[in-house]
Structures are given as C-alpha cells and as structure tokens.
Amino acid sequence: MKFTCAKNKLQEAISISQKAVTGKSPMPILQGIYISAKENQLTLIGSDIDLSIETKIQAQIEEEGTIVVDSKIFGDIIRKLPNSAIQINTVDNNAIQIICEKSRFTLIHMNADEFPSLPSINENMIFNMSQKTLKNMIKGTIFAIAQDETRPILTGILFEVNDKKLNLVALDGYRLALKSNNIDNENTINAVIPGKTLSEVGKILSDDDENVNITFTPNHILFNLGQTKIISRLLEGEFIKYNSIIPDEYDLKVTAKKGELLNCIERASLMAKDGNTNLIKFDIKEDNLIITSNSQLGKVREELNIVLQGSELQIAFNSKYLIDVLKIIEDDEIIMQFASSVSPCVIKNTENTSYTYLILPVRLLNFE
Numbered sequence: 001m002k003f004t005c006a007k008n009k010l011q012e013a014i015s016i017s018q019k020a021v022t023g024k025s026p027m028p029i030l031q032g033i034y035i036s037a038k039e040n041q042l043t044l045i046g047s048d049i050d051l052s053i054e055t056k057i058q059a060q061i062e063e064e065g066t067i068v069v070d071s072k073i074f075g076d077i078i079r080k081l082p083n084s085a086i087q088i089n090t091v092d093n094n095a096i097q098i099i100c101e102k103s104r105f106t107l108i109h110m111n112a113d114e115f116p117s118l119p120s121i122n123e124n125m126i127f128n129m130s131q132k133t134l135k136n137m138i139k140g141t142i143f144a145i146a147q148d149e150t151r152p153i154l155t156g157i158l159f160e161v162n163d164k165k166l167n168l169v170a171l172d173g174y175r176l177a178l179k180s181n182n183i184d185n186e187n188t189i190n191a192v193i194p195g196k197t198l199s200e201v202g203k204i205l206s207d208d209d210e211n212v213n214i215t216f217t218p219n220h221i222l223f224n225l226g227q228t229k230i231i232s233r234l235l236e237g238e239f240i241k242y243n244s245i246i247p248d249e250y251d252l253k254v255t256a257k258k259g260e261l262l263n264c265i266e267r268a269s270l271m272a273k274d275g276n277t278n279l280i281k282f283d284i285k286e287d288n289l290i291i292t293s294n295s296q297l298g299k300v301r302e303e304l305n306i307v308l309q310g311s312e313l314q315i316a317f318n319s320k321y322l323i324d325v326l327k328i329i330e331d332d333e334i335i336m337q338f339a340s341s342v343s344p345c346v347i348k349n350t351e352n353t354s355y356t357y358l359i360l361p362v363r364l365l366n367f368e
Contacts, residue, residue, distance in 0.1 A: 001065025002089035003037045007081055007100065009057045010042075014075045016228055017046035019200040020053040021071040032068035033075075034115045037061045045118065046071060051197050052118050053204075055228040065090060066112035077105050119231055121215055121222045127185040128213045129166070131205040131225070137168045137179040138202040140355055143324045144170040144177035145195040156235040157198055158242070159221070161189035169242050170195070175321050176245060176358040192239050193221055197232035204228060246358055247346060250337035252310025254284060255350065258334045261289075262326040264302040268293045269319035271300040279362055280319040284338075285312050293319075315341045316362040325357045 017033050025031065025048055034045040042059045045052060067090065078086065081100040091097045091106065098105040138157075146154035151173075158169040164185060170177045201223055205212065213224040216234075223230040265280060271293040272278045283290040284306070291302040315338065325347055326334075337346040341364075347357040 001035075001037050001067060001096070002063035002087075003042065003059045003061045004085055004087045005042060005057060005059035007078065007083050007086050010059075010086055011075075011078050013042065013044045013055045013057045014071075014078055016055045016204055017044040017053050018071050018075055019203065020046035020048055020051045020230075022048045023072070025049070029068060029110055029114045030116075031070055031072075032110050032115070033071045034066070034068050034112060036066045036112075038064050045115070047116060047118070049116065050194065050233045051200065052231045053200070053228065054118065054231075057227070063089070067096060068110040068112050068115050069096065069107060070110075074107065077107065119217075119220050121217055121220060121231065123213070123215050123222065123224065126187060126189070126215050127161070127183060128211040129181075129183055130209045131212045132207050132209055133181055134212055135202055135205040135207065137166070137181060138198050138205075140179040140328055141168045141170040141177040142195060142199055142202065143328070144172055144175050144357075146172035148172075153192055153235055153237040153239055156192040156194050156239075158239045159189065159191045159193050161185060161187055169239070171240065171242060171245070171358075174318070174360050175325070176242060176356075177325070178242065178246075178356040180354055189216055190239075191216060191221065192235040192237070194232060194235055197221075197230070201230055204230065245344075246356060247337075247339055247344065250310075250339050250346065252284065252308060252313055252338050254289065254336040254338070255307040255309075256289065256304060256334060256336065258326060258329055258332055260304055261334070262323065264289075264291050264304050265319055265322050265326065268300050268302050269323065271295050271297055272319050273297070277362065278319045279316055280322075281314065281316045281364075283314050284308060310338075313338055313341060315345070316364050317345070317359060318362060321359045325359065329355070329357075 036043040040061050041056050043056050045054045081103055084101050087099045089097055095106050096109050141157055160167040166181050166183045168179045215222040221232050268280045268291045272280050280291055280293045289304045289306045293300050331349045333350050335348045335350055344358045344360050
C-alpha cells in the first residue's frame with residue numbers, strides 16, 4: 001500500500017471513524033481503524049460490532065492495499081503532523097511508514113483480514129430528511145435516555161414514523177422527552193436505536209439542509225451521509241407505550257418566560273446541591289411563581305412573574321431535570337401543565353406541539 005493525501009482530510013476521516021471505536025472490545029483488532037486504499041479513494045472504518053462508521057476521502061494511490069492501525073496512536077500522530085501532504089506506505093510485513101515534511105514515523109499495523117466485515121444492508125431507500133432537523137431532534141431527546149443498564153431498552157431512543165410524522169422519544173423513569181417533525185413518508189416504522197449511536201450521529205450530522213438517507217432492516221439502521229455511512233444494531237424489545245404516560249388533562253397551566261425561569265432555577269439549584277436530590281420547590285400563586293431551596297448550606301428564594309390559569313399549587317422537583325429541558329428549548333415562552341403535587345409536569349411550547357417534555361415531581365411529606 002502506498003498513498004498520499006492532505007493532512008486535514010485524513011485527520012477529519014480518522015475523527016469520524018474513531019467515533020465507533022470504544023477501546024473496550026475484547027477483540028484487539030477493534031481497537032484499530034481499517035484503512036483500504038483503492039481507485040484513488042481511501043476508506044476508513046471504525047467498529048465495535050454494534051456500531052460501525054465508514055467514511056471515504058480522495059487520495060493519490062500508487063499502490064492499493066488494506067491495513068488496520070491502532071486508532072488512538074494513528075489519530076494522535078496525524079493530528080500532530082504539520083498541515084501538509086502526508087505519504088503513507090507499507091514497509092516490511094507488519095509496519096507502515098508515515099512521512100510528512102521532515103517527520104517520519106514507523107507504525108506497526110494489524111492484519112486487515114481479521115477485521116469484521118460490515119453488515120450488508122440493501123439500501124432500498126426508506127426515507128430521507130434534512131441533517132439539521134435530525135440533529136436538532138436528537139439534541140432534544142438524547143439527554144433523557146436511561147444511564148442505568150438494568151432496562152436496556154431505555155438506553156435507546158424510540159424512532160417512530162406514523163401518519164407522515166417522525167417522533168423521537170426518550171425516557172428514563174423520571175422524565176420523558178418527545179420531539180416530533182412532519183416528514184413526507186408513508187411508511188410505518190417502530191425501532192429503538194442505541195443512545196450511543198445517536199449521540200455519535202448527532203456529532204457527525206451537519207447544521208445545513210443537506211439530506212441524510214435512512215434505511216432500516218429488522219436488526220440494523222443505516223444513516224448514509226454520502227461520504228460517510230453509520231450502521232448500528234437496533235435494540236431488541238418493546239419500548240414503553242409512552243402515550244399512556246403523558247396526561248391528557250391538567251388543572252392548572254403556567255405560561256412563563258423561558259430565559260427568566262431557567263435563570264431562577266439555576267440560581268435556586270446552587271443551594272440544592274446538598275445530597276443528590278437537587279431539590280427545589282415551586283409555590284405557584286396567582287401571577288407569581290416562587291422557587292425556594294433549603295439545605296444545610298443555606299436558603300434561597302426566587303420570584304418570577306407568570307400567567308396562571310387554574311388553582312394554586314405547591315410542588316417540588318429535581319432541579320437538574322428542569323434545567324436539562326429548559327436549556328435545549330429555543331422558544332422564548334413555554335407552558336407548564338400540572339394536575340397535582342404528585343402528578344408529572346408537562347412542558348410544551350405555546351405555538352405548536354413540536355416537543356413535549358414530562359418531568360416527575362419529588363414527593364414531599366411536608367412543604368415548608
């Protein structure tokens with residue numbers, strides 16, 4: 001193998017394919033990046049079996065070949081090299097030489113034949129959507145996946161297509177995040193994608209309106225971004241019927257300025273760091289929301305003007321869950337719906353229903 005390519009292109013390709021290399025695999029070959037040089041194109045693949053990422057770049061190839069190199073050391077070397085053309089060629093049977101200006105590295109490589117092949121997916125296009133939209137939907141739900149492996153299905157995000165609408169849903173037992181978007185697709189799809197996969201997909205997607213093509217098989221999902229393909233296993237099992245969790249009715253509705261509410265909660269949470277509860281209390285009265293927190297560190301009281309429809313209420317929350325939601329909402333104004341001090345709070349936007357967030361309250365024996 002012998003090829004020359006631009007340093008910045010190679011570094012970007014390594015960075016993309018590296019996202020699938022976990023470094024925890026019992027198979028040493030999966031610590032590496034697979035590199036194939038063929039027909040003036042380099043193909044780089046990283047994989048941990050469950051998730052595989054393939055990306056292609058242009059290169060001047062003098063001699064075709066395939067190798068696997070250690071992902072971390074190879075990435076570190078290329079990143080530190082001068083911003084110039086890089087030449088890579090195999091020397092002996094198990095090493096490559098990396099030359100850039102006056103720098104010269106020799107790096108041991110592994111046998112490419114041992115690298116697992118990618119699952120074969122027939123790309124009979126299921127549907128496409130803008131990368132920007134999908135990125136935004138992932139950002140709006142990924143924070144609510146379960147971190148606890150005891151219920152593996154909740155470590156993923158439900159990908160649901162129905163009636164020309166795409167829903168992404170995540171929940172962890174304390175909160176639920178739902179983002180919806182209209183799409184031009186007649187199919188019905190119901191699959192659960194690992195949170196790790198969508199986290200990496202979100203980092204690779206661009207912020208523009210270029211399309212990503214998405215293909216499903218019974219066990220896998222493929223995201224095709226042109227030069228980059230991301231293939232992931234789907235999670236097995238039934239996702240929770242989330243519609244039954246979201247209350248249809250409420251007794252009071254609060255309309256508040258999102259920025260002001262977030263600032264008040266963030267300040268109140270400074271006193272709530274005592275223990276792991278991050279406990280803050282809401283006292284909702286007429287046109288005021290009073291937020292308090294008491295701990296061994298001291299006390300805090302915040303007051304916020306609101307528009308209240310319905311009766312008064314006292315309720316408590318883990319401030320972290322509220323902050324997570326408010327930080328990713330882009331609207332200036334939000335609606336919070338409540339039924340009782342032990343029922344979930346539902347957060348929506350005032351205009352339409354492109355998102356719904358649900359947060360369970362903390363039950364208190366007495367409210368001081």
